[in-house]
Amino acid sequence: MLVEGLFSLCRFILSQKAFVRQTFPIECRGDWMRRIESEFRRCLLCMQEHDVETVEVDEDETFKGEPVSVTATYEYCPATDEFLESEEMIRKNSRAMKDAYRQKMDC
Numbered sequence: 001m002l003v004e005g006l007f008s009l010c011r012f013i014l015s016q017k018a019f020v021r022q023t024f025p026i027e028c029r030g031d032w033m034r035r036i037e038s039e040f041r042r043c044l045l046c047m048q049e050h051d052v053e054t055v056e057v058d059e060d061e062t063f064k065g066e067p068v069s070v071t072a073t074y075e076y077c078p079a080t081d082e083f084l085e086s087e088e089m090i091r092k093n094s095r096a097m098k099d100a101y102r103q104k105m106d107c
Contacts, residue, residue: 033057036073045077045084052077061097068100 036054043052053076061070072093074083085093 033076043077043079044075045082046079048079050077050079055083057083063097063101066101066104068097068104070097070100072096 034056036056038051038053040049040051042049055074055076057072057074059070059072061068070093073089074085075089076083
């Protein structure tokens with residue numbers, strides 16, 4: 001019974017946060033996050049069905065002590081305002097960071 005009550009409370013909090021976030025669409029977040037695609041399905045962050053967006057984010061990372069600029073790909077949940085990486089995205093982002101490092105060292 002206690003678990004169901006906590007689950008209901010979490011859903012209520014997330015729904016309130018989702019309402020606030022809906023007033024700021026992804027287009028208004030600036031050029032640091034670009035939408036690639038959007039798919040209606042169950043989101044693994046908030047466990048609700050809505051449009052889960054695949055976005056690109058420009059990031060500055062440090063690899064082997066050297067700063068590199070990378071364009072990383074994530075899934076974005078507007079309800080929680082958080083990013084999620086699938087296994088494939090982790091590989092792709094890691095490869096992009098290593099390629100950026102190699103390119104910087106070759107110059």
